Amino acid sequence: MSQAVVRIADDRGGKIGVYVDRYQDLRTSGETVIIDGLCASACTIVLGKVPHDRICVTSHASLGFHAAWDYGDNGRPVPNPEATHMLYLMYPPAVRRWISERGGLTRRMIFLRGKQLQALYKPCYLNAQASAPKPAH
Numbered sequence: 001m002s003q004a005v006v007r008i009a010d011d012r013g014g015k016i017g018v019y020v021d022r023y024q025d026l027r028t029s030g031e032t033v034i035i036d037g038l039c040a041s042a043c044t045i046v047l048g049k050v051p052h053d054r055i056c057v058t059s060h061a062s063l064g065f066h067a068a069w070d071y072g073d074n075g076r077p078v079p080n081p082e083a084t085h086m087l088y089l090m091y092p093p094a095v096r097r098w099i100s101e102r103g104g105l106t107r108r109m110i111f112l113r114g115k116q117l118q119a120l121y122k123p124c125y126l127n128a129q130a131s132a133p134k135p136a137h
Helices: 016-029 041-049 081-090 093-101 114-118
Strands: 005-011 032-040 055-057 062-065 069-071 077-079 110-113
Touching: 005 041, 016 041, 016 081, 032 041, 041 062, 041 081, 081 093, 093 110, 110 114
Parallel strands: 005 032, 032 055, 032 062
Antiparallel strands: 062 110, 069 077
């Protein structure tokens, strides 16, 4: 099993498809994900693609959720209900429940952090390797 870690510290998201592919690769790699800062928008897909036991959060972790959108003809963002529903279904049940209790995925960003986040994901420390088994010399 891999002891490698991937640290997310300031990821504001982007195109959903890019993140689905990135996290699918991460899922198969066996790497652990440390969320140690902002993970917003499409970045949060990590919660649905990487196994729960391979994700940990630091006290700095903050997850930002909102509805999916596309650019309209005028270059302005327009809501994409189908993509929003797909995004919502990717999240684990506990995260979906947290989102639903706050009105669902809308234009407004909602943040999961602090004690609420730490109740859903195990804590980790910046030096995650320190808690990993050391290779024998």
